[in-house]
Amino acid sequence: MDYAIEVQGLKKAFHQNQVINDISFQVKKGEIFGFLGPSGSGKTTTIKILTGELVQKDGYVKVLDVHSQKFSRANFRSRIGILSDNSSLYERLTVYDNLKLFCKLYHAPLEQIDVILHEVDLVDARKKIVSKLSKGMKQRVLLAKALIHQPEIVFLDEPTSALDPGNMAHIHRGLQKLNEAGTTIFLTTHDMEEATLLCDRVAFLNKGELQEMGSPEELRYKYSTHAFHVETFDGKKLIIENEAKNGDKIRDLIVNDRVKSLHTDKPTLGQIFLKVTGKELV
Amino acid sequence: MNTQRISAIFEKDLKDFMKNMMLLMMPIIPIVLAVVYSRLGEGEELPLVVIYIVVGVIFSAVTTSIMMTMMAEENEKKTLRGLMLSPASFLDIIIGKSLVTGLMTLITLVISFSIIGFGPILNIYTIIGLFLLFLFFLFLGIGIGLFSKSIASTSAYMMPVMFLFGFTPMIEFLGLPEGSFGLKLADNFPLMQVMKVSDTGSWLPLGVVTIWVIGAALFTLICFKKTKTDD
Numbered sequence: 001m002d003y004a005i006e007v008q009g010l011k012k013a014f015h016q017n018q019v020i021n022d023i024s025f026q027v028k029k030g031e032i033f034g035f036l037g038p039s040g041s042g043k044t045t046t047i048k049i050l051t052g053e054l055v056q057k058d059g060y061v062k063v064l065d066v067h068s069q070k071f072s073r074a075n076f077r078s079r080i081g082i083l084s085d086n087s088s089l090y091e092r093l094t095v096y097d098n099l100k101l102f103c104k105l106y107h108a109p110l111e112q113i114d115v116i117l118h119e120v121d122l123v124d125a126r127k128k129i130v131s132k133l134s135k136g137m138k139q140r141v142l143l144a145k146a147l148i149h150q151p152e153i154v155f156l157d158e159p160t161s162a163l164d165p166g167n168m169a170h171i172h173r174g175l176q177k178l179n180e181a182g183t184t185i186f187l188t189t190h191d192m193e194e195a196t197l198l199c200d201r202v203a204f205l206n207k208g209e210l211q212e213m214g215s216p217e218e219l220r221y222k223y224s225t226h227a228f229h230v231e232t233f234d235g236k237k238l239i240i241e242n243e244a245k246n247g248d249k250i251r252d253l254i255v256n257d258r259v260k261s262l263h264t265d266k267p268t269l270g271q272i273f274l275k276v277t278g279k280e281l282v
Numbered sequence: 283m284n285t286q287r288i289s290a291i292f293e294k295d296l297k298d299f300m301k302n303m304m305l306l307m308m309p310i311i312p313i314v315l316a317v318v319y320s321r322l323g324e325g326e327e328l329p330l331v332v333i334y335i336v337v338g339v340i341f342s343a344v345t346t347s348i349m350m351t352m353m354a355e356e357n358e359k360k361t362l363r364g365l366m367l368s369p370a371s372f373l374d375i376i377i378g379k380s381l382v383t384g385l386m387t388l389i390t391l392v393i394s395f396s397i398i399g400f401g402p403i404l405n406i407y408t409i410i411g412l413f414l415l416f417l418f419f420l421f422l423g424i425g426i427g428l429f430s431k432s433i434a435s436t437s438a439y440m441m442p443v444m445f446l447f448g449f450t451p452m453i454e455f456l457g458l459p460e461g462s463f464g465l466k467l468a469d470n471f472p473l474m475q476v477m478k479v480s481d482t483g484s485w486l487p488l489g490v491v492t493i494w495v496i497g498a499a500l501f502t503l504i505c506f507k508k509t510k511t512d513d
């Protein structure tokens with residue numbers, strides 16, 4: 001099959017607390033798939049299950065055609081890359097030495113270090129001690145660490161949370177390039193703009209349940225009221241239903257040159273999330 | 283088990299060790315002790331008890347301490363998770379770290395004995411005894427390291443290890459009555475048994491030490507099983 005991830009009827013509870021409640025979804029190879037949800041909704045738990053850090057009892061999980069029972073095997077681990085929510089580096093070592101460790105653990109050639117440093121734009125920081133780096137630079141080293149062995153799929157848990165816009169844009173460009181080269185990306189975020197910008201498809205997770213799924217474009221169409229929003233030069237804002245009987249009304253506005261702007265209603269992913277779950281995404 | 287991965291862990295931990303002031307201080311303690319005792323001895327061969335006090339400090343303050351501190355730090359700083367998510371197995375990680383600990387123990391032993399004199403330990407029985415002691419103290423370090431969530435907490439666990447197993451020969455100075463329970467019990471402790479090996483050259487005490495090593499290995503295994511099962 002052409003699926004990178006297949007999840008069917010996944011459940012996970014910690015003691016009595018049902019954190020993931022029967023979710024199913026597929027991610028196609030080559031896709032950037034966004035897993036969106038407020039904090040505590042179960043995003044990290046899902047990533048941990050998909051990467052074999054946690055085991056689930058209920059449900060069927062396959063990543064890269066490998067069944068979850070085999071996630072601990074070295075040859076599966078070398079095919080996936082992970083940037084987890086509180087990954088960390090060896091603070092006393094240099095950027096290079098940190099990456100060298102993982103290069104060797106993954107049996108990747110050492111030349112990869114310079115290639116990857118170039119990609120995350122950290123060539124100049126090669127010999128710097130990690131504890132001297134800014135948060136944004138550390139996050140880029142962590143991304144480099146997740147990618148050093150050229151995995152087929154990468155799991156990124158909130159890769160840009162708490163980063164400044166500059167570093168964020170940096171990481172976004174890196175991810176887009178990576179995806180163009182064929183890598184499947186599974187990312188969690190609570191940043192709707194990020195999801196709209198990057199993702200081919202998104203899923204909304206709320207209280208451990210998947211409540212909506214689709215491409216950002218599809219969802220924005222689906223949840224649109226399809227009404228026209230018109231702003232006139234004299235400052236009036238009109239909402240005109242998209243119906244045949246309103247044709248003349250709109251035509252008049254245009255003919256009389258009163259239209260400053262006219263567009264169909266397109267809610268943002270954030271607004272859709274609020275509508276679907278009744279919750280703000282923070 | 284994979285030698286390339288073990289060597290990667292070894293190389294990383296060795297570099298990290300060299301930059302870690304706290305760990306670098308650990309071998310200094312027994313070396314200073316060796317210098318002090320050899321001065322007090324004024325060139326005479328030191329009594330076996332004194333030599334084994336130095337040996338005990340080496341194994342507890344260097345072997346156990348370094349191993350558990352390295353593991354606790356990986357736990358505390360969340361770097362262990364990164365290793366566990368890589369293709370490296372837990373055994374690769376432990377062996378890599380044990381090699382660094384072993385190297386530091388060996389260097390400390392060589393320096394300390396070049397100060398107090400190699401005489402009493404240069405026989406095959408004692409060398410085997412010292413190796414078994416290394417394993418015993420290493421297993422204690424791994425076991426404690428497995429459940430220590432922070433470096434700060436390791437010092438609390440370090441105390442009993444030091445006093446029970448590192449300073450056992452000092453019990454002679456407590457003035458306990460001959461044949462008392464305390465003395466008899468301490469007599470069976472690993473360090474005392476190896477001291478007996480140096481003293482008498484008999485094999486039997488090595489069997490007792492081996493039992494201690496097996497006990498420590500089981501302790502490590504239990505700690506491992508326990509940390510694996512809590513989510």
Ligand SMILES: Nc1ncnc2c1ncn2[C@@H]1O[C@H](COP(=O)(O)OP(=O)(O)O)[C@@H](O)[C@H]1O
Pocket residue numbers: 014017019037038039040041042043044045046513
């Ligand atoms: N190891 C754990 N033990 C118990 N509860 C946990 C554990 N990990 C996560 N949880 C709980 O599961 C829920 C979902 O957490 P998480 O997956 O981290 O959410 P998110 O990443 O979306 O913020 C939270 O209520 C959290 O308290």
Ligand SMILES: [Mg+2]
Pocket residue numbers: 043044045085157
């Ligand atoms: Mg999370």
